[in-house]
Amino acid sequence: MPYKAPVRDYQFLFNDVFKIEQYSNLKGFEEASPDLVAAILEEGARFTEEVVAPLNGPGDKEGCVLNADHTVTAPKGYxxxxxxxxxxxxxxxxxxxxYGGQGxxxxxxxxYSEMLTGxxxxxxxxPGLTDGAVAALTAGGTDELRDLYLPKLISGEWSGTMNLTEPHCGTDLGLLRSKAVPDADGTYKISGQKIWISAGExxxxSNICHLVLARIEGGPAGxxxxxxxxxxxxxxxxxxxxxxxxxxxCAGLEHKMGIHGNSTCVMVYEDAKGWLLGNAHEGLKIMFYMMNNAxxxxxxxxxxxxHASHVAAVEFAKDRLQGRALTGPKSPDKPADSILVHPDVRRMLLESRALLEGGRAFLTWVSLQADLAKGSEDEATREKASxxxxxxxxxxxxxxxxxGLKVTQDSMQVHGGSGFTEHFPASQYMRDIRITLIYEGTNGVQALDLVGRKLSSKGGRSVMTFFGEIDAYxxxxxxxxAPAFVKGLKETKAKLMDGTxxxxQNGMGNPDAAAAGSLDYLHIFGLTSLAYMxxxxAESAxxxxxxxxxxxxxxxKLKVGRVFLDRILPEADAHLQRMxxxxxxxxxxEDEEF
Structure with a gap:
């Protein structure tokens, strides 16, 4: 079933909700006229729908191939x-x-990235991993390295990767064994093995630029x-x-549940020549530019x-004839009604849409903060956005x-038995999305980061500023x-404050209690953020x-928003009780009882 890019939603967010034209005085925005942005959305949709989307199913089935010379061949057409x-x-x-970018x-x-990924x-x-390499190289590279590498990485002529994980260490990077030995010419000899390296080969x-974490011989432990x-x-x-x-x-390719079209590699380095980014022993500081981007x-x-799975589910529901509406036939000229007449099917599709549209607005708003943090002329605005x-x-x-997993799961459910077969795209979407809850730090680790570090960061300034903005709104x-939506926001934010x-009151004295409730707290935070969006x-519509x-x-838009208020926001109560x-x-x- 064809992929459909969310062009109209982005037009609404850019023009009606966030009114990005108001930032035309900022660096980068001066060229982003409404006409140009509209053209980018339309052309981006055309490229992703017509050129990239047709490769998704075949690429999943074909996968990547590791050749005898350790090169990798991607699926046909990639x-x-x-x-x-x-x-x-x-x-x-x-x-x-x-460095040749469009700025x-x-x-x-x-x-555009959402369209390409969908x-x-x-x-x-x-190309996504290359964006992260650009961020790290910009932050930690010398002028010479930036001048040499950034033009080719930004253009896409070269690509980049992120090499963190080793067979014995994932989240706990202090355990890594890859080593770096200084060479006479100021470079380093890098040796070690890295696993799960996306787009590693x-x-x-014509070139792949690996960003590799390693320990300089004699460097501190951990x-x-x-x-x-x-x-x-x-x-x-x-x-x-x-x-x-x-x-x-590349010494091997991982055999994975999903994302088969991407080469997930085992990379081996044997006295490979490398250039230090940033200062010695401060690699994580620079790598976090890449990790946060990722x-x-x-x-x-x-x-x-x-979104892609939802598009497929909607099209399937419109075409699939099964049973009759409880209130009487809606298509009496057909042998059965479409499954859209059934309340539970409508519930799944509409809850999914409410989550996707709210999530898209949240992602767009946070992306706008990235622009303000970088380009605002006002120091206070830059600080708040950062x-x-x-x-x-x-x-x-x-x-x-x-x-996203919930939406994809419900999309498969709408497909019924057909979704469990490989004749429809639901199963691929289900396999592809599952990794997103795991890599770049599992969602449990993200929740610990939020509760253990981000809330207390800068004396709590960030979170209290965010709360204050919502209160002011x-x-x-x-x-x-849109008083009903504002009421929903006010009530949910109160639950978030209660949880905070x-x-x-409990986290300092019992860290396990804070950790046990951290993911539920993150969900309340997410629900509050979507309520704000x-x-x-609703106000703009x-x-x-x-x-x-x-x-x-x-x-x-207002009808979909009511589904969010009535059927999704109440989840905050359960999350608060659980935390x-x-x-x-x-x-x-006891451990032996497990």
Whole structure:
């Protein structure tokens, strides 16, 4: 079933809700006229729907192949589509103009990224990992390294990867064994094995630039002794062209549940030449630029796959004839009604839509914060936006993937038995999305990050500023155009505050209690964030209607929003009750009783 990009939703968010034209005085936004942004959305939709989406199913079935020479061949059509993407300039959309990028706002490139990922998540991971490499190299590279590598990475001529995990260490990076030995020319010899390296080897680009965590010999133990290195597959010559082959290779491909079209590699380094990024023993500091980029990208991936699965489920429901409506036949000229007449099918589809549209608004709003943190002329605005990015990254990653999984699961349920077969796309979406709750830090780790670090960061400034913004919005709009949505926001935020106070009172004395409730707390945070987005969307939709618009989109938006208020927001009560249960019941069993 064909993929359909969410163009109209992004038009609404850009023009009606967040009014990005108001930022035309900021760097990056001056070129982002409404006409240009509209053209990017339309052309991005065309490219992803017509060029990339048709590769998704076949690429899943074919997968990647490891050749005898340790090269990897991606599924048929991937390389050609990648080249089309590069030639059209899509990877450079938000890149720094100093290095050949188009310099458009992050909020605009995020919209395109959702379209690309929804069309094929496995394909989108190849350029997606490069974006993270650009972030880390920008933060930690010397001028010489940036001038040499960034133009080729931003254009997509070269690609990048992130090498953290080793067979014996995943989240606990302090255990890593990869080592770096200083060389006489100022570079380092990197040796070690890395696993689960997405896009670690492929046939798309003339060079692959690996960002590798390793420990310099004699460095401190644990995470304090980790450094970050740029280790290219081919060492560039004096003219910047791929030259001598570096001593690294793909030693194997993982056999995975999903994302088969992406090469997930075991990478082996044997005295490979690498360049230090940032200062010695401060690798995690630089790598977090890449990891945070990746975590936002995984949240986007959860949203995008959920949207794609929902599109397929809606089309299936319209075509599938089974039974009759309880209130009498709706299509008496047909042997049965479509399954859209059944309340439970409608519930699944509408709850999914409410989550997706709220999640898309949340992702867009956070992307806008990234632009403000980077480009606002006001220091206070930059500080607030930067605080929000740090606070909300774990929420974006965990909440959008959790809800993306729910949407994808319900989409499979709408398909019924057909969804469990490989004749329909529901099973692939289910297999592809499951990893999003795991990689780049499991959702449990994201919840611990939120509760254990982000709430107390900068003396609690970030979270209290966010709470204050919501309170101010409620105070201003309680008597406005969407009072029911503002009421829902106010009540849910009160539950979030209740949960926050409980953590403050119980978490310090019993860390296990805080940890046990952390994921439920993150869900309340996510629900509050979506309630804020829905309040703004409802306000904008009603304003358009009041102004005389006859576009049915606005009335439909309000109807979907009511589903969010009535059927999704009440989940906050259950999450609050669960988090307050603490950890006593979880530790009541002795280890041998499991």
């Amino acid at each position: 390389k050609e589509a990648y080249q089309q993407m590069v030639e059209a300039g899509w990877p450079a959309l938000g890149g720094d103009p100093k 458009l706002p992050h909020v605009v490139s995020t919209a 069309a094929s998540s496995a394909f989108a991971m190849y 492929h046939d798309f680009t 995470v304090k002794g980790i450094s970050l290195f740029l280790v290219p597959k081919f060492i560039p010559d004096a003219d910047g062209h791929p030259g001598e082959r570096n001593s690294l290779q 975590r936002l990208g995984v949240g986007l991936q959860g949203l995008a796959i959920g 605080d929000y990015m740090g606070l909300l990254t774990p929420v974006i990653k965990a909440f959008l993937t959790e809800k 409620v105070a201003e709009h309680e008597g406005g155009k 106070m409980w953590l403050m 829905w309040a703004m969307m 009603q304003a358009a209607i009041d102004a005389g618009s006859t576009d049915p989109y606005y009335a439909t 307050k249960a603490g950890a006593e019941d979880l530790f009541a069993l």
